[in-house]
Amino acid sequence: MKFDIPATTNPIDRLKVVGKATDRIDGPLKTTGRAPYAYERHDVAPGAAYGYVLGSAIAKGRITGMDLSAAKAAPGVLAIVTAENAGKLTKGNFNTANLLGGPEIEHYHQAIALVVAETFEQARAASSLIRVDYARGKGRFDLEAEMASATLPKEGFGGAAESKVGNFDGAFASAPVQLDARYTTPDHSHAMMEPHASTAKWEGDQLLLWTSNQMINWGKGDVARTLGLPKEKVRLMSPYVGGGFGGKLFVRTDAILAALGAKAAGRPVKVSLQRPLIANNTTHRPATIQRIRIGTTSDGKITAIGHESWSGDLPGGGPETAVSQTRLLYAGENRLTAMRLAVLDLPEGNAMRAPGEAPGMMALEIAMDEMAEKLGMDPVAFRALNDTQVDPEAANRPFSQRQLIQCMRIGADKFGWARRAKAPGAVREGRWLIGMGMAAAFRNNLNGRSGARVRLDGKGVVTVETDMTDIGTGTYTIIAQTAAEMMGVPLETVVVRLGDSSFPASAGSGGQWGANSSTAGVYAACAMLRDKVTAALGFNSADVVFEDGKVRAGNRSVALADAAKGGELVAEDYMDYGDLAKKYQQSTFGAHFVEVAVDAATAEVRVRRMLAVCAAGRILNPKSARSQVIGAMTMGVGSALMEELAVDKRFGFFVNHDLAGYEVPVHADIPHQEVIFLDETDPTTSPMKAKGVGELGLCGVGAAVANAIHNACGVRVRDYPVTLDKLLPGMPAFA
Amino acid sequence: MDSPSDIGVSRRGLLTSGAGFAAVTALPASASNKEPVAPMETPPALPVQLKVNGKPAELTVDTRTTLLDALREHLHLTGTKKGCDHGQCGACTVMVNGRRINSCLSLAVMHEGDSVTTIEGLGTPEDLHPMQAAFVKHDGYQCGYCTPGQICSAVAVLDEIKAGIPSHVAADVAASPAFSEMEIRERMSGNICRCGAYSNIVEAIREAAGRRQA
Incomplete structure (x- = not known):
């Protein structure tokens, strides 16, 4: 189905199912432990052997020798895969470093061997017997030191x-x-709860791979490319993904090594990356050094805005695009953005939730707070004054929807922003200094081509099949809602099957494009199925209505199921986008408000209240969309207060590479969170009129926390995370 | 610290030997460069009898097998999750003799005769435990991977409060702890949810505890 003119009224607008706060249809499986994740496929790959990954002990250089003899002789060992015996492997299109290292080593904990054994314990024990000799090379690990060479x-x-x-x-x-001013953000780890995991099984020359992956179609292509297989010989299945946040956008070593291990062992093999390997073996959000310059008139109109960012990556990698939002967020006639990329031999940098905007907004929205303070203006008023309804680089290109000011005003009202003391350090409750901070939220909407197949059987059951994934985002439910709305059936009559590369290729889960794109694909397939139903039932009227399990036109009404009496009806289509995203700047907007308490003596920070107001098109399922936003707010608190991969600049690795050392927010760190969605539809994005929220919810949160801390205690920290050591020297005298 | 000489005497420091290139041997730490590694012997397997979700389970396991892997790999009860295998995330939380533990930090053979309750033992998709139903209603999960651990922990937390077991946020450890959101947050802090469902999880637990919003 073509989508090249803005949507008009369509069956989704009935909102009988779509737009209603709906419990997740996968909830009963997930809450009872019955949803099978990639490492848990005793049902389809019984008797799988266990793979254990050995990571490189150096960051750069080469392996000069590997002695596998003791490991091979260890009890239970079935095979050992190394670069030497793996055969030719081609780097995936989406990978920067090779997924199996050796003899060249590109980064610390790059996989160099997989030990396959009868049991997990045997594989783990045997891996410790592999002796590796390395020649360590000189690497570049310090972004600050490499700025000049960027x-x-x-x-x-x-x-x-x-x-x-x-x-x-x-x-x-x-x-x-x-x-x-100069701001820095550190390297971040996705730290999803389910480690990267895969179970591989060969059926002749056909590879079946159950793998935890966000992007099935990309993954299928890169598995085939890496292993030198025709694409049709690879099938990926990923019905449940235990979190991704961008870390599972790409094929990682668990998938490739499971496939190679299964080949070598002659039986199914499963591999889960050991937690201590994940931070260095997989991708991370790269650190940035950012310079922001803002010039205004004396009454606060921005006349010049400049944002530069430096980041690093392995040779062939890309930059963290931290300046992107600055091109679109605020008005100003004179503008500059620039990125510089240094070569670093740290592990591969790549996308993590809201790549670019997350660290970019962490800096820009502190800068806006600082500017408001210089001007003696309220931060909300300063931002509102510099709003723009058109692309600031192209005045003839409007935003399709832009309710930033409304988000800020509603948020300010609901949060009690008027009670915020203008002067920092002015509010005290016992030992606590209290402050409020806010930030704008901004993230572009992206659409991707997304396909689906829809089946109608003789019982009236509608089954949707697409390789789209649900990474916690609520995809199962919004797809079921979409199909139910389109076909006029209750939610319970819809079956959704996801994450299988034998289904039509979808947009996948990433860049907050999943919800709108994948449901638009389902819309297209359902529109085609409606035509088939109409024809099968002998209707020829254009105003056929699908409602309550019936199809009706005029005074004739027939059960939907009757259309499939003679056999299942199947329709497959995808949404094909025209140039609406070029004519209109499609973005999502919001405002974050945070109240913190800072201990006057120790500078301990407690987040006390959080509110997000979002304008993100039609909200398909307010329940799961709200969860996306509170989850993002939680990650934002992490980036503000604790998350930092500590770089060992001598040896080139992330030191705190597990969940004890890399701290993420826990229950005690997070207060009750409020989310308000503005009533909005965006007819330029798709017939669903929706956009994404999963990344919008993160953008700006870190700065809102940092601004609240400044308002509480007067200390302005520009280097994340805002930890006690950075606050203490500037804290007001303790009395 | 750019120069290795700053590092002092450490294994890592010695290995750099101050040159652009250096030979490094990794693992085993105790072996010298050319000494052959001693062959590994098969560790003994031992029988262990558990009661899992009310049913007897007899296993013969490698003595290195954790309770977590015994559940997941031997009994195929994969509802209990492995998030870190190091006691850092709480995804593997189960109840042993009524008290919650991280099953990854416990060897299976230590549990002879113990009664283990996993997420599968609390309810089924058709017949949810009240805590499971509350998690669904309040959307107290997203990806679902930490969820069984959160739910097992939550069920045990309510029992701990009832049993008068104090927590870090108790103002008076001698007094009976009262149900509060801060008590819940403190006691649940060993269960990480990277999706960030905490606010909803607390609401689910409050509902399951029969408490209304304060």
């Missing part, structure tokens, strides 16, 4: 590496009020 990256996913409008330098130099 170069202009090529244009990538986040757009051009540089953008210029007007005369930034001149306008900034002559601006009566100026800010020129």
Whole structure:
């Protein structure tokens, strides 16, 4: 189905099922432990042997020798896979470093061997008997030190590496009020709860791979490419994914090594990356150093805005696109953004939830707070004054919807923003200094081609099949809602089957494009199925209504199931997008409000209240959408207060590579959270009129926390995370 | 610290030997470079009898097998999750003789005669335990991977409060702890949810505890 003109009224607008707060249809399976994840497929791969991954002990250099003899002779060992015996492997299109290292080593904990044994304990024990000799090479591990050598990256996913409008330098130099500040964000780890895991089984030359992956179609292609197989010989299945956050967008070593191990052992093999390997073996969000310059008139109008960012990655990698939002978020005639990419020999940097905007907004929204303070303006008023309804780089290109000001005003009202003390450090409750902070939220909407197949059987059951994944986002439920709405049946009559590469290729889960894209694909397939039903039932009217399990036109009404009496009806289609996303800037907006308490003596920070107001198109399932936002807010608290992969700059690795050392928020860190969705539909995005929220909910949260801390105690920290050591030197005298 | 000489005497420091390139041997730490590694012997397997979700289970396990792997790999009760295998995340929480533990930190053979309750023993998709139903109603989960551990922990937490077991946030450890959101948050903090469903989880637990919003 083509989507090249804005949507008009369609069956989704009835909102009998779509738009209603709905319990997840996969909830009973997940809450009873019956949903099978990739390592748990005793049902389809019984008797799988166990693989255990050995990671490189150096960050860069080469393996000069590997002695496998003791490991091979160890009890239960079936096979050992190394680069030497794996055969030719081709790097995946989406990988920067090879998934099996050796003899060259590209990063610390790069997989160098898989030990396959009858039991997990045997595989683990045998892996400790592999002796590896390395020649350590000299690596570059310090972003700060490599800033000078950083170069202009090529244009990538986040757009051009540089953008210029007007005369930034001149306008900034002559601006009566100026800010020129440097901010840093550290490397972040996705730290999803389910480790990267795969179970592989060969049926002749056909590879069956149950794997925890967000993007089945990308994954199928890269597994085939890496192993040198025709695509049709690879089948990926990922019905349940225990979190991804971008870390499972790409094929990782568990999938490739499970396939190679199963081949070598002659039986199914399963591999789960050991938790201590994950931070260094897989991808992470790269650290950034950012410089932001804002110049305004004396009454607060931005005349110049500049945002530069430095990040690093392995050779052939890409930048963290931390400047993207600055091209679109605020008005200002003279603009500059620039990214620079240094070569670092740390593990591969890549997408993590809201890549670009997450660290970019962490910096930009502190800068906006600082600017408001310089101007003596309220932070909400300063942002509202600099709102724009058009792309600031192209005045003839409007936003399809932009309710940023409404989000901020409603949020301010609900949160009691008026009670915020303008001067920092002015509110005290016993030992606690209390502060409020806010930030704008911004993330673009992206659409991807997404296909689905819909079946109608003689009982009236509608079955949807698509390789789309549910990574906790609520996909199962919104797809069921979409099909139920389109076919006029109750939710219980819809079966949703996801994450299988034998189903039509979807947009997958990433970049907050999943919800709108995948349901739009289901919409297209259902529209085709409706035509088939109409024809099968002998209706020829254009105004056929699908409702309450019946199909009706005029005064004739027939049970939907009757259409499939003669055999199942099947329709398959995808949504094909025109240029609406070029004509209109499609973005999602929001505002985050945070109240913190800072211990006057110890500078311990407690988050006391959080509110997000989001304008993100039609909200398909307010219950799971709200969960996406509170989850993102929680991750935002992590990035503000604790999350940091500590780099060992001598040996080139992330030191705190487990869930004890890499701290993420726990129950005690997170208060009750409130979310408000504005009533919005965006007819330019798809017939669903929806956009994404999963990343919007993260963008700006870190800065809102940091701004609240500043409001509480007066200390402005520009280097995340905002930890006690950075606050204590500037804390007001303790009395 | 750019120069290895700053590092002092440590194994890692010695291995760099101050040059751009250096030979490094990794593992086993105790073996010298060319000494052959002693062959590994098969560790003994031992029988263990458990009662799992009310049913007797007789296993013969490698003595290195954790209770977690005995459940997941031997009994195929995969509802109990392995998130870290190091006692850092809580995904493997089960109840042993009525008290919650991290099953990854406990060897199966230590549990002779013990009664183990896993997520599968609390309810089924057709007949949910009240805590499971409350998690569904309040959307107290997203990806679902930490969820069985959260639910097992939550059930045990309510029992702990009832039994008068104090927590870190108890103002008076001698007094009976009262149900409060802070008590719940403190006691649940060993169960990480990276999807960030905490706010909803607390609401689910409050409902299951029969408490209304304060």
